[in-house]
Structure formats: C-alpha cells, structure tokens
Amino acid sequence: MRPTTLATLLALLFTLFASAAQADAITCPRIVSQSPYITKSLQWLGLEACIVGVSRYDTLERPRTGGVLDPDAGIIAVLEPQLLFTSDWTPAATLAEVTPAQTRSYRLDGFGSMAQVEDNLRLIGHAAQLADTETRVAQFHQQWRAAAHAVHGDGQRVLLLSSCSGTPYSFGRERWLSDLFTEAGFINVESEAKIRHLRPGEEVATINALIEQLQPQLLFIFERTLHSQCAFIKPKTPLRIISLDGEKFLHPAPVVLEGLAELASKRNEWSRQ
Secondary structure, three states: OOOOOHHHHHHHHHHHHHHHHHHHOOOOOOEEEOOHHHHHHHHHOOOHHHEEEEOOOOOOOOOEOEOOOOEOHHHHHHHOOOEEEEEOOOOHHHHHHHOOOOOEEEEEOOOOOHHHHHHHHHHHHHHOOOOOHHHHHHHHHHHHHHHHHOOOOOOOEEEEEOOOOOOOEEEOOOOHHHHHHHHOOOEEOOOOOOEEEOOOOOOOOOHHHHHHHHOOOEEEEOOOOOOHHHHHOOOOOOOEEEEOOHHHHOOOOOOHHHHHHHHHHOHHHHHOO
C-alpha cells in the first residue's frame, strides 16, 4: 500500500466539507466504496449522499481511497467511515489491516450471478439499516427479469465479448452477464465456466478462432462504438456483431437495467434477415 502524503490529506479537507454537508441532509452512515460496481449499487439504494470515499477507478467526485488490491489505509482513516465495502478481490488480511477500529467492513462478490448482485444489495441495505431493504431487493429481482424477458432473444446462440481491442475476454455461464442474456432468451455458447481470455499462448488465442470453434449467431461486444480492430473479425460463417455500452453491462449492479433497455432497443439489429 502506498503511503499517504500530507498534501493529499490536506487536500481532502475541501472535499470532506462538501461531502459532510451533503450527508448531514439525511440520516445515513459514512460509507467508503472500493469499487465502481459497489458505488452503483449504493446509488441505486439511495445512499450516494452517504459516500465519503471511492476508489481511484470511480467517476463519483469523492476523495480517492486506492483500489481493491491496494486500499489506502491513511485516507480511509481520515475519512472515518462507519461502513467500508470492497470487492472480494481484496484479500481478507489486507481489508482487516486498513479497516479503522470504528468501521464495519464487508467483502462483496457479484460477478458470479445475478443472485449475487441481489445479495449485495441486501447486505448493503441491512448494513446501512435501510428499513425497506427486502422490498427494494424484491423489486430489483422483478425488474431485471421483466426487462430481460422484453428482449426476446428467441434462442439465438451468442458470444459475450468484453471488447475487440487489447486482450478481450469472453463471459462464461457462471457470470452475471450470462444470467442476463439467458433470461433474455439467448443461448451463451461459451464453454468456459467463468472467463476465457483471448491472447497469445492460450488454447484459443483470437476472436476469429473462438467464433470458428463455437459458431455463435450473434457477437455482443461491450463497447459503446465498435473499435477499429473489430474490422478484423472475419468469420467464415454469417455473424452479426452488436455493440453495447459497457458502462451499462460490465458492472454487476442495478445499472444493468439500463443495459437491458438498450439491448431491447437494438433488437432490429439482429432480427433483420
């Protein structure tokens, strides 16, 4: 973990004043979120005003508290949170080391299934003592399933690909995205259980090789606009490529409701003959 400088701590005073004033407007605990997907869950639960610190990867304007692998103990201590939520990628020993004495800390999953996303909402809600936590979780369960059913995937075979550029990866059946697309009526053809990385040295090294092996009808790529490298996808069999906004899909949080709405709106892109 990197040491916290005096200048960094002094700079926090300006943002802390604004955050405290906002949080005082309602009764809520002081919360640190160590991952953007956790922040999005907090926002959906109506707890944004309670957030006093976020990870370096977040877009919310709050003091930065490091990442899931290297949380900044100094800044977290200055923020004096009552609740600290992080991903289970944070080692338990590391979390114990950076958790102040007065703080309750929790490690969340969420990447394995939509049931885990719901469990995260339930855990956060109860930790923050939201009286209507179970009602909110039940509503989300109904909302995401109804939104998925509105897509009408019609049993088409799909691959779910993170991107065309860099080192893309495909989502397997033990991921929350597979739950979403399966509920939407598609068949995820990825045979790996969780994630398949496509890079030199792997059993399947390229997108084209994976398409040839699994024979999907549709390739969903989670980029707002297709990257120029997508032009190098040249399958031997007909294939439609659909781009989707990754910000709406790649966080295991209620923001996926927006993603499902986008997916339904793009139905004509894969239903054209």
